[in-house]
């Protein structure tokens with residue numbers, strides 16, 4: 001590991017336009033076999049000179065948000081003014097009742113003990129780079145809070161530390177708010193209960209709600225597109241229906257079981273909402289859901305209402321207003337169909353957004369019960385609604401715990417009961433359950449691919465998970481043995497698809513990834529064997 | 538001189554109580570926030586709390602009664618409060634210094650309660666303390682108080698040493714942080730020296746407490762002991778104005794955030810509170826928010842920003 005100077009807090013205000021750190025592969029946390037071979041490590045693509053010239057890229061080796069550089073000092077000052085105005089709003093009940101209490105608590109009580117740092121995969125995987133220490137970001141925000149919100153003077157600066165606010169600091173802070181997966185593993189270990197993930201979340205919110213600055217993939221082509229056409233995939237209701245029809249045909253052909261997805265059935269028990277990304281990227285997942293729910297005799301439907309067929313809610317990661325808008329759309333779709341409950345497909349953030357966070361947004365007749373598909377699938381499998389032959393899943397399987405579903409929502413056992421029942425070669429990752437590590441794609445990273453950001457998310461944010469996966473399959477890395485990484489979450493699957501391909505782990509070691517419901521269909525005796533196709537997708 | 542000590546002690550105690558209460562009330566009055574819990578939540582049903590599960594693991598959860606496992610929550614609280622469980626689990630090196638410090642403070646708090654209790658008894662029913670009970674109480678107070686002082690000072694020294702030498706802590710350590718630890722060592726150190734140097738016939742802590750309650754300014758408190766008591770009192774008054782008031786903050790971070798899984802039910806009390814918040818008028822200025830300080834949260838949340846006209 002190279003010995004480099006650590007970035008100091010004051011460096012955030014540096015005006016030289018240069019990144020505060022640079023990471024080499026040698027700096028990173030070592031990986032186990034087969035990625036302990038330097039030949040299998042990948043070089044980073046440097047940021048292009050055009051990107052560096054046009055955008056604010058002075059934090060580290062990458063750029064997530066692509067904030068254009070202001071042309072003049074006056075423009076810079078105006079942006080700083082907006083930032084400070086937004087900072088104040090963050091601490092008023094009228095503007096931020098949604099998170100005011102936890103945020104103030106996290107501002108006022110950090111003991112600076114650094115326990116949280118040991119829990120953070122980004123910090124650890126980066127080779128303990130100071131910039132990615134959870135409290136580096138939080139400490140800047142905390143100092144800003146005491147200086148500009150509490151209007152502390154010299155005594156406050158002496159007590160809490162000082163900070164110099166200028167545009168370079170704000171620009172770097174924008175980027176730094178997108179170097180945290182908001183997995184909140186750090187918060188779980190904090191002896192005081194301070195939440196560095198929340199601080200990153202609130203920063204993103206300030207940038208979005210006050211300054212109109214957010215990662216394009218989350219806002220413009222994310223929640224805005226969803227509110228415009230119905231889905232962040234860009235699929236309108238007509239297109240999605242066509243695609244589902246195609247999936248039904250494919251699934252029927254592949255399984256020998258007739259599958260027909262019901263649409264807009266009024267009075268159905270269950271409104272199933274998938275992450276629409278599944279329909280395009282992993283059609284076997286909605287196909288398997290349709291097959292299982294039909295075979296189990298569940299009364300269910302999909303909705304073709306605006307956003308009613310796409311459970312994503314990216315507002316969860318950056319904007320409370322967008323979060324509320326999309327949650328209301330989801331609930332309205334269910335209300336219109338008079339269903340008994342909404343069941344969320346295999347998408348962690350959608351679970352968390354609609355079931356937990358939006359619980360205090362949806363009132364009156366919009367407050368329709370929401371349930372996890374994993375809970376429903378557990379019931380179907382464990383109560384004998386299907387004929388299952390576990391020997392059809394006779395390959396090594398490990399289970400990834402999506403943070404939003406597990407640590408942040410408490411859905412821990414249903415998916416385990418299913419895999420234990422139908423996958424004889426199941427093995428846990430360590431640690432797992434509520435102590436899991438993020439896939440590295442959390443908080444929107446999995447869909448963010450601007451500039452060289454993927455290099456960062458595979459080398460840094462995804463590295464700890466990679467270590468865990470390789471650890472779980474350490475006894476069967478040989479390519480003659482196909483292995484299945486079960487990830488019941490679209491976002492995590494997106495990260496795994498890209499990361500496993502990046503490190504060539506399918507081609508060279510036969511590690512495939514997929515959802516939970518596919519394993520169930522693969523084990524169904526009424527279905528033509530081989531539902532899981534051992535092909536890269 | 539004695540009157541001054543009494544004033545410092547009583548004023549400091551008052552400042553501590555009022556400032557702590559103001560802080561606690563401030564947190565308690567904050568609006569109910571969106572749910573942001575972290576599992577495990579110890580008041581979940583015991584079989585689920587064991588693996589960190591929630592009621593979402595139950596099919597049709599809303600048709601089942603919710604389970605609030607008081608015992609589980611109390612157990613988790615006690616382990617956290619008394620033994621700093623999270624710190625021991627995740628940062629044992631720091632725990633070795635922090636635990637004696639905090640446990641010492643608990644013992645000192647206990648000592649204050651014993652001293653005050655004995656002083657009040659001396660005033661209202663002196664006979665109670667005349668026999669062996671009084672002697673035992675005296676020994677107990679000395680042992681607990683002595684242990685409290687020793688542990689707190691040793692812990693603070695350990696924490697200060699770590700803060701000054703640990704590379705990971707240094708960049709985040711402010712002058713105020715160092716002062717805080719030094720203040721504990723200084724104030725409690727002087728108090729300890731004052732207690733040790735006190736001539737056998739001079740008034741001790743018990744006499745000072747009785748004197749304070751009677752406002753008897755004729756009590757001749759030895760100089761060093763007087764300084765120790767005054768410094769300790771000032772330190773107490775200072776705590777609520779710093780992050781060291783985390784004993785208040787921690788109550789809320791755990792109960793009102795990490796473990797707050799309270800469900801919003803139709804027509805319930807929570808819905809009424811939410812209705813109040815939905816009538817707030819945000820002023821966020823990004824164009825997509827469509828807030829203007831007049832439109833409410835309810836208006837904003839039901840506006841589609843991709844549609845031309847404001848609804």
Ligand code: SF4
Pocket residue numbers: 109110111112113114115116117135189190191192193194195196
């Ligand atoms: S956030 Fe918590 S764990 Fe991290 S330094 Fe602050 S008090 Fe310690």
Ligand code: SF4
Pocket residue numbers: 119120121122123133134179180181182183184185186187196197198200
């Ligand atoms: S929320 Fe996760 S990624 Fe962010 S600082 Fe905490 S542990 Fe690290």
